[in-house]
Amino acid sequence: MPKAIGETILLVENLQTELHTNMGVLRAVDGVSLSLRQGETLGIVGESGCGKSMTALSILGVVPKPAAHVVGGRVMFNGQDLRTLSEQQMRRIRGGSISMVLQDPQTSLNPVYTIGSQVTEAIALHRDVPRRSLMARAIEALRQVRVAAPEQRVKDYPHQMSGGMKQRVSGAIAISCDPQVLIADEPTTALDVTIQSQYLRLLREIQEKTGLSIIFITHDFGIIASMCDTVAVMYAGRVVESGPVRAVFDEPRHPYTRALLNSVPTMDRNVKRLYSIPGQPPALWDRPAGCWYRQRCPFAVPRCETLYPPAITAKGTGGSDHVANCWKLEDSTWITPKS
Amino acid sequence: MNNPPPKDAPSETLIVPAQPHSLRRIWLKLRSYPLLSVFVLLVLLVIPALTADWLAPHDPTFGVIMDRRLPPVFFGGTWEYPLGTDRLGRDILSRIMYGARVSLSISLVGIFVGGFLGVSLGMLAGYFRGWTDIIIMRLVEISLALPAILLALVLAAANGPSFQTIIIVVAFVLWALYARQVRGEVLSIRERDYVARARVAGASHFRIMVRHILPNVANTIIVLATLQVGSVIILEAALSFLGLGIPRPTPAWGMMVADGRQLIVSAWWISFFPGLAITLTVFSLNLLGDWLRDRLDPKLEQV
Numbered sequence: 001m002p003k004a005i006g007e008t009i010l011l012v013e014n015l016q017t018e019l020h021t022n023m024g025v026l027r028a029v030d031g032v033s034l035s036l037r038q039g040e041t042l043g044i045v046g047e048s049g050c051g052k053s054m055t056a057l058s059i060l061g062v063v064p065k066p067a068a069h070v071v072g073g074r075v076m077f078n079g080q081d082l083r084t085l086s087e088q089q090m091r092r093i094r095g096g097s098i099s100m101v102l103q104d105p106q107t108s109l110n111p112v113y114t115i116g117s118q119v120t121e122a123i124a125l126h127r128d129v130p131r132r133s134l135m136a137r138a139i140e141a142l143r144q145v146r147v148a149a150p151e152q153r154v155k156d157y158p159h160q161m162s163g164g165m166k167q168r169v170s171g172a173i174a175i176s177c178d179p180q181v182l183i184a185d186e187p188t189t190a191l192d193v194t195i196q197s198q199y200l201r202l203l204r205e206i207q208e209k210t211g212l213s214i215i216f217i218t219h220d221f222g223i224i225a226s227m228c229d230t231v232a233v234m235y236a237g238r239v240v241e242s243g244p245v246r247a248v249f250d251e252p253r254h255p256y257t258r259a260l261l262n263s264v265p266t267m268d269r270n271v272k273r274l275y276s277i278p279g280q281p282p283a284l285w286d287r288p289a290g291c292w293y294r295q296r297c298p299f300a301v302p303r304c305e306t307l308y309p310p311a312i313t314a315k316g317t318g319g320s321d322h323v324a325n326c327w328k329l330e331d332s333t334w335i336t337p338k339s
Numbered sequence: 340m341n342n343p344p345p346k347d348a349p350s351e352t353l354i355v356p357a358q359p360h361s362l363r364r365i366w367l368k369l370r371s372y373p374l375l376s377v378f379v380l381l382v383l384l385v386i387p388a389l390t391a392d393w394l395a396p397h398d399p400t401f402g403v404i405m406d407r408r409l410p411p412v413f414f415g416g417t418w419e420y421p422l423g424t425d426r427l428g429r430d431i432l433s434r435i436m437y438g439a440r441v442s443l444s445i446s447l448v449g450i451f452v453g454g455f456l457g458v459s460l461g462m463l464a465g466y467f468r469g470w471t472d473i474i475i476m477r478l479v480e481i482s483l484a485l486p487a488i489l490l491a492l493v494l495a496a497a498n499g500p501s502f503q504t505i506i507i508v509v510a511f512v513l514w515a516l517y518a519r520q521v522r523g524e525v526l527s528i529r530e531r532d533y534v535a536r537a538r539v540a541g542a543s544h545f546r547i548m549v550r551h552i553l554p555n556v557a558n559t560i561i562v563l564a565t566l567q568v569g570s571v572i573i574l575e576a577a578l579s580f581l582g583l584g585i586p587r588p589t590p591a592w593g594m595m596v597a598d599g600r601q602l603i604v605s606a607w608w609i610s611f612f613p614g615l616a617i618t619l620t621v622f623s624l625n626l627l628g629d630w631l632r633d634r635l636d637p638k639l640e641q642v
Contacts, residue, residue: 060539062535062538062539065467065468065469066467066468066469090541091541091542091543092541093541094538094539094540094541095539095540095541095542096541099539099540100536100539102532102535102536102539103532104532107531107532107533108532108533108535108536109533109536110533110537110551110554110555111533111555112554112555113554121540121542121550122540125540125541125542126541170536173536173540174540183539
């Protein structure tokens, strides 16, 4: 179901975030570039610790202080670079134009306030709504995410709700100010599978209704396949492959993407032992020379040991090109073979 | 269905709760009825403090030379002076009532000032971490290392003993405790997702601290404050005992105990009754604090 391709609404260029730790200064996000178009969903996928969440926080400028700092790059949104905005201007963007749903529904709501007051707080921060109609807006937002009987539920406290319900409330807070971009940081990881699929369906419906653009962070390729238009595969703080979902899935150009796809369990193949990538991602303080994936890569050539590969555009068979950082792509027809 | 218990089941399957020791039972019972301690507290502290002007039988600062060192009623005294008189002939009951006012106001003002300072600084330290944290926590350590009595001596020497001096000393002793406690809690609360959510929803640092974090540490602050009323009264007593407290002749409990110490053998009541007032007040406040801690502990909260 191809969507009409809209204008680019959010463009991240060469974003860099450093962590100041006992180990020294570490690059958690190292030159990440992403682009998100109006009404589309961009998936960011990768192992845990590869910088997915840090990228999202860097976009909004809310990296955990005092350890982390965004040190370079541009975040273009509606024609302005978010990195040049003042804290005050950023506060208006956060939650207003770009909002975010966090991973754990158990702790994303404040235990001492009712659901209603937490939703109304978000609205009151960004929209000039008279006090009297705030609660009506909150109930409306809850109804949008299919919370049953929202008139009663607004009086509940978070501990009176189930995990799935809480995540819906978080969703309601995130969309209550009609943002243009929603960053969803593993919103379904803590939910069980049936609740998860309900939640994803809901997200798609809202997107179709409002034309919301979504950045979806996950480590679940199944979700990427069903939710996203484009995907960026991250490894060790860098994007290693990106492009339209189908192109990346059908013709993965980076060995890491192929390895990730291989490690997804499937029902239709009878495998004795699930594939897993040998080794671990390099530690932040111990990056090898050359390609960072080469120690785990079955296709490594001598060149991989000296220089990190540049982004190379690959010609797709279906006419859709996509980009990967791998020396193998100097032969532009290279597709990582199935193992 | 009435299943017979399996033969090899140990007889402890039916658990009979062990009876706590009788003293412990009384303690538990006392703790579960805070109304009692609140009542004792009210009678001892608040009501006399508020109504001393009308209910006190005598002027607390005016001594009757003829009536010096009269024993309490039932110990050879009369109903004229139910708790006896001190060596200047002042009514001890009236002095305890007026003294309650001093103890109460010092506790409230001192805890408020110290608590406000400590909570604010602890919040800043825990929330911003980094240099803010390092500087504030070193100040806390310095403050905890300085003996309060020494500070009181210096201040009293510089300004003379006064209400303000005592408040400064009390606030100085208390703020560090609040700061340390609040900082610890804020360190953990700031990592919760609802703080991150408030951040990504565009809330300012001040708003996050006051609206999102403060209510979550309020329990701790309330309990700490309640438990500290007792120690403030004792601190005030210690200062008065050393002559650094409220200037004479305003009655204060600690000073009254101090005044009677030379006469403890011949006129024990001069020290005994204010001492009893201090003991009972601190005891009931600790009960109340314990009860509040149990009630407000989120881990025990009913779902």
